[in-house]
Structure formats: C-alpha cells, structure tokens
Amino acid sequence: MDYSTLPPFSDTLEDKRLTNAGVAPPKVSVIITNYNYSHYIIDALRSVAHQSYSKWECIIVDDCSSDDSIDKIHSFIEESSTHSKKFKLIERNQNGGQMVAFMQGLNASIGPFVMMLDSDDLLLEDFLETHIYYHLRSYPVAFTSSNQYQINGDGAVISGDHADLQAKGELQYISNATFQKGYWIWATASSMVFRSDILKLIMPSNGAPFSICADYYMAHFANLIGNSMLIPTIHGCYRRHGKNNFGSHPVLGGINSVGDLAKHPPQDDFRKAIVNHIIENFKTFQAILTPNGLIFFFFRLLYLREFMNLVDKHRDLFPGSKIKYLKGYLNFRSKRLRTPTPFKKTKFNFIDRKDQNNA
Numbered sequence: 092m093d094y095s096t097l098p099p100f101s102d103t104l105e106d107k108r109l110t111n112a113g114v115a116p117p118k119v120s121v122i123i124t125n126y127n128y129s130h131y132i133i134d135a136l137r138s139v140a141h142q143s144y145s146k147w148e149c150i151i152v153d154d155c156s157s158d159d160s161i162d163k164i165h166s167f168i169e170e171s172s173t174h175s176k177k178f179k180l181i182e183r184n185q186n187g188g189q190m191v192a193f194m195q196g197l198n199a200s201i202g203p204f205v206m207m208l209d210s211d212d213l214l215l216e217d218f219l220e221t222h223i224y225y226h227l228r229s230y231p232v233a234f235t236s237s238n239q240y241q242i243n244g245d246g247a248v249i250s251g252d253h254a255d256l257q258a259k260g261e262l263q264y265i266s267n268a269t270f271q272k273g274y275w276i277w278a279t280a281s282s283m284v285f286r287s288d289i290l291k292l293i294m295p296s297n298g299a300p301f302s303i304c305a306d307y308y309m310a311h312f313a314n315l316i317g318n319s320m321l322i323p324t325i326h327g328c329y330r331r332h333g334k335n336n337f338g339s340h341p342v343l344g345g346i347n348s349v350g351d352l353a354k355h356p357p358q359d360d361f362r363k364a365i366v367n368h369i370i371e372n373f374k375t376f377q378a379i380l381t382p383n384g385l386i387f388f389f390f391r392l393l394y395l396r397e398f399m400n401l402v403d404k405h406r407d408l409f410p411g412s413k414i415k416y417l418k419g420y421l422n423f424r425s426k427r428l429r430t431p432t433p434f435k436k437t438k439f440n441f442i443d444r445k446d447q448n449n450a
Contacts, residue, residue: 103227104220117227119219119284120200121149124192125210129160131330132210134246136167139208140174144219149178151210152196155186190305194294197287205287207306212281213242213328221326222284230264233317234285234310236277238325241342244332250342251325253278258323266318269391270311270365273358277321279329280306289313292375295368304355312365315391316380362392366401373408386416390423 103109104116121139125132132151139149153160161182168178181195193207204226208214222235238258241250257263257276265276277283283306293312301308313319331342369376369385377385389398395417402409402416409416 102224104224116144116146117204117223118202119144119147119223120197120202120205120287121147121208121219122193122196122200122205123149123151123208123210124154124189124196125151125156125160125164126154126186126189126192127156127158127160128210129156129158129163131332132160133163133167134213135208135210136164136171136178138214138216140171141216142214142219143216144223147177147219148200148202150181150196150199151178152181152192153183154188154192155183188301189303190301190308193305197290197294200287203287204284205290206284207280207309209279209281211330211332212239212279213330214281215326215328218326219284221322221324225262225320225322226284226286230320231286231317232264232320233289233313234283235320235322236282236310237322237327239278239282239327239329240325242328242330244330246330248328249331253282253329255279256282256321256323258321260323262323263321264318265314265321267391268311268314268318270315270362271392271394273361275307277310277319280309281329282327283310285309285313286317289317292316292379293365293368295364296371301356301360301364307355308361308364311361312368315365315388365392370401370405370408386419387423390420395420395424 123135151164164180168175171178181199183192197205204223221237225235236256238256239253240248241253243249255275256278290309380388398420402413
C-alpha cells in the first residue's frame with residue numbers, strides 16, 4: 092500500500108476512508124441563550140446559518156424576553172428556507188438566568204459537540220469548521236477556545252484581538268491546571284466548543300448556582316477534567332455594547348479592561364460548587380477518573396486544610412489513612428510548586444489550514 096496517498100494524521104475531516112466506511116462528521120449543537128437582545132439576535136442567527144461546516148443544529152432558548160425577540164426569531168426561522176429545520180426555539184415562561192437557559196438547551200441537544208453562543212455575539216463563517224478540525228486533529232480535549240474580534244453595538248470592529256486569550260500566537264494545549272486561585276486564559280463563552288459529554292457530566296443537577304459568569308464554572312471544571320486547547324486565530328466576534336452581563340467595559344487600549352469584578356461571583360463559590368457536584372456524584376467521577384485520579388483532582392482544586400476537612404466530613408467516601416492522604420497531598424503540591432504558572436502549556440507547531448491545503 093502507498094501510504095503517501097493517505098491524508099495527514101490531523102486532517103480527519105477529509106479522510107475519505109471514513110466516508111467510504113459510512114462514518115459521518117460529528118454534529119455541533121449551537122445553543123443560543125437570549126434575553127431581551129432583539130437588536131442583536133438576528134445577526135447571531137445569521138452567522139450560524141452561514142457556517143461553512145454543515146453538520147450543525149441551533150437551539151435558541153429565550154429566557155422570557157419582554158421585547159420583540161420571539162417575533163424576530165420566528166420570522167427568521169420561517170424565512171430561512173434552507174436551514175429552517177436546523178433551528179429550534181424553546182420559549183421559557185420564567186426567567187432563570189443564563190446557566191438555567193443553557194442547561195435546558197443542552198438537554199434538548201443531540202450533537203457530540205456543543206457551544207454556547209451569546210445572542211449579542213457573532214461567529215465567522217469558518218468557526219465550526221475550525222474548531223471541529225482541531226478537536227479531531229490530535230489529542231482529545233474537553234473544549235477549544237479561539238480568538239475573537241471585538242465589535243461595538245453598531246457592529247463596527249474596535250479590536251483585532253481578545254486580550255483574554257493567552258494563546259500568544261501559537262496553538263496551546265492546556266493541561267495539569269490547578270484551581271486554588273482564580274485565573275482566566277480563554278476568550279469568551281462564544282469562543283468555545285465543548286464535548287457535550289463533559290458538559291453533561293459537570294453541569295449541576297440541582298439548579299444553576301450562577302446567573303452570570305457561568306462560563307467560568309464550565310471552563311475551569313471542564314479543563315480540570317479533560318484539558319483544553321487555545322486556537323490563536325480569529326473565528327468570531329465579541330460584541331461590547333455597554334450592557335453585557337459581565338464584559339461591559341469599553342476597550343481602553345493596553346489595559347485588559349473586561350468587566351466589573353465586583354459583579355463576578357467569588358472564586359471560592361466556584362470551587363465550592365465543583366466540590367459539591369463531585370460529592371453528589373462521587374461514584375460516577377470515581378469510575379471515570381479512577382480512585383487515585385479523583386484524589387489528585389481534589390489536590391488540584393483544594394488547599395490542604397480544605398481537603399483534610401473534606402476527608403473528615405466524608406469518611407465513607409475517603410476510607411484511607413489520613414496520614415497517607417496528608418503525605419500524598421504534600422508530595423503532589425511540592426511537585427506543582429515547581430511550575431511557576433497555574434497551568435502548563437505545551438506548544439504544537441501551528442500550521443494554518445489554508446497554507447497546508449495550498450502546500
């Protein structure tokens with residue numbers, strides 16, 4: 092066999108052997124949560140309809156809007172003859188916040204990959220194609236995050252970069268993260284594509300603890316379990332119109348002025364929510380991460396006193412010797428302290444798809 096005729100290892104979407112074997116590309120579920128954003132929602136829907144990657148569904152969850160969002164959404168779907176069957180509108184009868192609305196959309200989705208598109212943001216036409224390409228090209232990750240243009244309320248470009256994304260011009264694989272202290276290295280929720288299974292595993296079953304900044308919970312929890320990848324190229328637009336739930340500050344230049352941190356839920360609230368969810372679903376997480384892997388997970392999440400208090404409180408779940416747990420934690424943390432940053436970055440050689448195809 093002439094192996095030189097095979098596609099590159101990373102070019103999964105163009106591997107004709109999969110097509111010949113009857114294997115289909117994965118579907119992406121785009122979930123748009125909307126609340127009184129009738130001025131922007133149609134632009135968001137149109138950006139989904141224009142995707143170069145055709146295997147998608149779009150679930151719009153309207154969180155009890157009081158403006159004319161519903162009428163506009165219905166009109167768009169009716170007029171979108173080509174893609175009308177790909178759009179589904181869920182109308183909530185009670186406002187529950189971003190996380191509740193997203194969870195309802197997630198429960199209605201069928202794609203193995205899913206993204207949360209804010210109704211005031213936009214996707215560029217190659218967004219889904221690019222994210223699926225990188226999800227399938229190498230190491231599996233829980234989610235990917237790409238760079239974004241920033242636009243204003245009128246749709247004009249005001250920045251050619253989203254400063255939150257710490258890709259630094261290269262594809263970055265984020266692993267071995269710890270979460271005792273807060274940090275943010277990704278762009279916004281609208282820049283991310285998750286594996287749906289990771290979200291279904293980590294989303295709280297007893298309601299949503301965060302009405303804003305739900306992506307902070309989702310990104311950190313998912314990254315702790317399955318790692319993430321930063322894509323340095325731009326494939327979407329984040330809109331700053333002054334009334335964003337969190338990132339409402341204007342772009343001021345060199346200062347990465349995103350939003351009012353006084354509105355951001357405290358770091359410890361997110362860690363507590365993660366711990367509570369794992370304890371409530373202990374057997375599931377232990378089976379997935381392995382018993383030792385779950386212990387190491389807590390080492391990356393909790394301070395020593397917090398972890399030992401957790402052991403004392405749940406001796407039925409942590410039956411081992413407390414001395415052994417203590418030594419294990421100290422040994423683990425001594426190794427982690429040699430890493431100067433809260434995450435470890437592994438660099439890939441980044442090759443633009445267009446350049447690769449033209450080579």
